[in-house]
């Protein structure tokens with residue numbers, strides 16, 4: 001298995017950047033105002049929060065792109081869920097449909113299952129594990145659809 005795949009499954013690397021093709025397709029739909037989980041090197045929006053200026057202790061507003069670090073991912077998902085009345089958030093996360101956090105939070109958002117294997121920046125292979133986009137703060141909670149790359 002490629003290094004990337006091993007790393008991603010084991011959560012060693014927390015900073016894989018979303019491919020522009022995927023991000024731009026979603027930005028055309030949602031018009032993001034902030035990248036909630038980013039660094040100066042990988043921020044998708046001029047307005048962003050980072051490890052040093054954490055999204056977890058902020059009041060969320062606007063339209064947030066959220067590709068959270070895999071470490072403590074549930075905390076970031078809960079934060080986006082709890083902020084659903086003041087913001088829209090679109091999360092790119094593994095579709096771990098057997099976890100408690102999936103049922104406690106993701107099932108209360110709108111879920112778009114990704115068809116295909118996005119190739120994150122700097123990686124040789126597309127990610128084999130299933131991914132989903134979970135939307136809090138707009139759309140129809142509980143609704144599901146396919147999202148083709």
Ligand SMILES: C[S@@+](CC[C@H](N)C(=O)[O-])C[C@H]1O[C@@H](n2cnc3c(N)ncnc32)[C@H](O)[C@@H]1O
Nearest residue numbers: 015017018037038039049050051054055067069
């Ligand atoms: C998977 S990367 C997402 C990269 C990029 N924003 C994208 O979608 O292409 C997760 C990013 O979240 C950052 N991060 C870690 N802890 C954070 C926190 N508490 N608040 C905001 N960002 C954080 C990491 O440094 C990393 O850059």
